[in-house]
Amino acid sequence: VQNEAKTPLRKFLLNLAIISKFNEVKNGIIRRDSLWDKLVFSKIQAGLGGKVRLMITGAAPISTPVLTFFRAAMGCPNIWYVLGHVGTPVACNFVKLEDVADMNYFSVNNEGEICIKGNNVFQGYLKDPEKTQEALDKDGWLHTGDIGRWLPNGTLKIIDRKKNIFKLAQGEYIAPEKIENVYTRSRPVLQVFVHGESLQSFLVGVVVPDPDSLPSFAAKIGVKGSFEELCQNQVKSIFVHPEPFTIENGLLTPTLKAKRMELAKFFQIQIKSLYESTQ
Incomplete structure (x- = not known):
């Protein structure tokens, strides 16, 4: 059709x-x-x-x-219409959100790491107390690593990952910070934001070039122009952005870590365009 x-x-x-x-x-x-x-x-x-x-x-x-x-x-009826969230906690569970200060998520704002407790939650890893302590705290709360937000209707929405690990459509797990660290080793690159979605099979990214290194690097390969002009040379699956991520523009935390959710919102138009133009 x-x-x-x-x-x-x-x-x-x-x-x-x-x-x-x-x-x-x-x-x-x-x-x-x-x-x-x-x-x-x-x-x-x-x-x-x-x-x-x-x-x-x-x-x-x-x-x-x-x-x-x-x-x-x-003409299908909607049964258990729960698009956009994961529903409410089941009767046998306690669920709380715990502060993740370095990512700017606080429980007073109804945001934080999702922690679960209950009879149906696993008791630990078999003969592996170290891994058990990583997952379960002393009070028995399972720290999922997912960042959640309570919605006004009492349902829970997953909005981020504490360890910034996500899965693509084909099941491949991605650690974006590792990829970003590799790209920022390149002298012309000042900052990188790698983005992926569960319904897409590939990654896209935003690159902020280093204004001190890019012109000389471009000249070596025969490309001339001002820094702003050079940033207009876009490449597949990457958006070249001339303005750096800063604390002031809300894209970095006070500890200079990327606010991934805010970056995704800020560049949502460019990200959508990258996916549409690459498919």
């Missing part, structure tokens, strides 16, 4: 159909006989046999646009 919407008008009508049908689904109207079903979605329903009554997804994350499209196309 997406491939057939080649003209601006067809794309507009397809998006309008998805929005209209999804609004019906959210309001509890489940049907497959609307105008949009006849014009757009009947082909999809027929392609899956025409008798789909329930669709279930779990384990790996699925993007919101994909969920929205299938709910609209198939």
